[in-house]
Amino acid sequence: MEKISAYAVIISIASICAGLMNIISPDGAMKKVFRYVLSLFLICAIVIPFKDFKWSDIQFSLDQDLPETSFEISSEIDELTKSRLDEGVSQLVQRELESLGVADATTKIIMDIDSDNCIYITKAEVYIKKSYVNLKQTIKNNIKNNIGIDADIYLTGE
Secondary structure: OHHHHHHHHHHHHHHHHHHHHHHOOOOOHHHHHHHHHHHHHHHHHHHHHHOOOOHHHOOOOOOOOHHHHHHHHHHHHHHHHHHHHHHHHHHHHHHHHHHOOOOOOEEEEEEEEOOOOOEEEEEEEEEEEHHHHHHHHHHHHHHHHHHOOOEEEEEEOO
């Protein structure tokens, strides 16, 4: 890693020097020759560090667990996406319940991930107080019609 950063510093310094020299270069026919010399200078700055390069110094490891790591990252992303989706859909359901005058309801969004890693919403479970029993079908219909999710409505204590 130190070699790479040293190489980057050398290239940067050479580029800065070439740029400054280009700014102060003479006009006319000499400018083309001067740019040619600067180009050679930059090529040398890029190539010379590789003169002692040996392919045997580079070691490739085929024992890396890339598929498992990428699977772990993919599952973390899926879980994060599911939780964000859960929050958003729960808020939509809560707004729908508030529009019907239902307070203190709890929602649970049931989601699944298919074989293509697509997250889809199976249904929403809505827990309302028994005092809203007469709104049970209305709540179910409104959630289905306005949000597009099937809902199961459960009654809880008073």
